[in-house]
Amino acid sequence: MLEEYCDYLESYLDGGFVQGKAAEIxxxxxxxxxxxxxxxxxxxxxxxxxxxxxxxxxxxxxxxAEATLDALTARWPQRETPWLLHLRMAAALRDGAAIQKTxxxxxxxxxxxxxxxxxxxxxxxxxxx
Numbered sequence: 001m002l003e004e005y006c007d008y009l010e011s012y013l014d015g016g017f018v019q020g021k022a023a024e025i026x027x028x029x030x031x032x033x034x035x036x037x038x039x040x041x042x043x044x045x046x047x048x049x050x051x052x053x054x055x056x057x058x059x060x061x062x063x064x065a066e067a068t069l070d071a072l073t074a075r076w077p078q079r080e081t082p083w084l085l086h087l088r089m090a091a092a093l094r095d096g097a098a099i100q101k102t103x104x105x106x107x108x109x110x111x112x113x114x115x116x117x118x119x120x121x122x123x124x125x126x127x128x129x
Contacts, residue, residue, distance in 0.1 A: 002033065002036060002037055002040065003037065005033065006030065006033040006034060006037055009026060009029060009030050009033065010030060010051065012026070013026055013027060013030065013058075024059065027055055027058050027059050028059065030055050031052065031055045031056060031059065031061075034048055034051055034052040034055060035052065038052070044075060046072070046075075046076055046079065049068060049071070049072050050072065050081045050082060050085070052068055053065050053068040053069050053072065053082065053085050054085060056068060057085060057088060057089055057092065060092070062089060062092070062093060065085070065089055066089065069082050069085055069086050069089070073086070073105075077109050077111070078109060078110060078111050078112055079111070079112070080111055080112060080113050080114060080117045083102060083105070083106050083111050084117055084120055086098075086102045087099060087102050087103070087120065087121075087124060090102055091124075099124055103121060103124055103125060106121060
């Protein structure tokens with residue numbers, strides 16, 4: 001039941017059906033639900049933790065998002081989503097040094113990037129063509 005409600009809430013927010021303060025309240029609810037799902041699971045979950053980090057970023061809860069992303073990149077250093085979320089956070093904070101460091105880390109750790117991930121990285125490297 002928790003999983004279905006969490007999925008519903010996530011799609012509801014992603015669909016843009018709610019905005020403003022109501023969206024913020026629902027995003028806080030989603031963050032709490034994702035934490036409950038992780039606790040109930042009793043183990044690490046790459047997918048749920050990525051969703052949690054994305055929810056934290058949407059709430060501009062950068063300290064919590066950074067902690068979640070640091071744990072993800074430590075546990076799964078070659079998976080793309082946490083690194084792309086790190087880039088999104090650095091951009092939201094307008095932190096050029098963090099953007100550069102994240103791009104360096106992606107290359108150094110030989111992170112596998114999908115076509116979309118490579119496109120995102122090329123954008124931040126200024127290689128749009």
